[in-house]
Amino acid sequence: MSDESEESDVYRVRDPRALKAVAHPLRVRLLGALRLEGPATATELAARLGESSGSTSYHLRQLARYGFVEEDPGRRDARERRWRSAHRYTAWDELEIGGTPEGREAAGFMRERQFEALAGDRAAFERDRDSWGPEWIAAAGMSDHYARLTPASVTLLYERVSAMIHELEAADAADPAAEAVMLHFAAFPTRGYTG
Known part of the structure; x- marks a missing residue:
């Protein structure tokens, strides 16, 4: 961050x-x-x-x-x-x-x-x-997604998702329709996927 x-x-x-x-x-x-x-x-x-x-x-x-x-x-x-x-x-x-x-x-x-x-x-x-x-x-x-990525790309994905969450949270801060939302994100390498 x-x-x-x-x-x-x-x-x-x-x-x-x-x-x-x-x-x-x-x-x-x-x-x-x-x-x-x-x-x-x-x-x-x-x-x-x-x-x-x-x-x-x-x-x-x-x-x-x-x-x-x-x-x-x-x-x-x-x-x-x-x-x-x-x-x-x-x-x-x-x-x-x-x-x-x-x-x-x-x-x-x-x-x-x-x-x-x-x-x-x-x-x-x-x-x-x-x-x-x-x-x-x-x-x-x-949802789940399978993708062939490098460790650097997974790190970048985490950073971008986090930045987007903060951006959207700030944009929705005063909106009465906003609710607390639990967001979970995980990425683990797996063997056998060929894409």
Whole structure:
């Protein structure tokens, strides 16, 4: 990313322990809820996610330990402990993190959580499909593509998709028809495809 403000919204994980810490299923859900819905207390998150407040409190402290969440300075009451996401996105360099068995394991755990998030988002859409208007039903969906690309082209594709997401998000910011949309993008090389 070239924009400095966008870069500050990205937590670039370099420690495999931090990536493994955030890859815990409940921690991924907590971080996602804070990113999507804004600051909340452990009790509020527990009610939202169907967990105990003791469990959410513990996992929020673990996320804070590794820099994923922080206390919200804009809390309403000095007695409450409100949490917020410290960054909008989490990223890691696969070569850097994957340089050790611990790092490869952590990256694998995180990819598994991402896959679970995709499956959960799809299931939620299917469950609530009738509550969305025809425009959203027509726009939502998934696709897959097979293409013969170089690593440089895949990297460029990620960069362009990311830039386009930011551009469209800025353009739609004031539009009352805009909704939160979960976007998932993955690219893995495969053997046997000849195009």
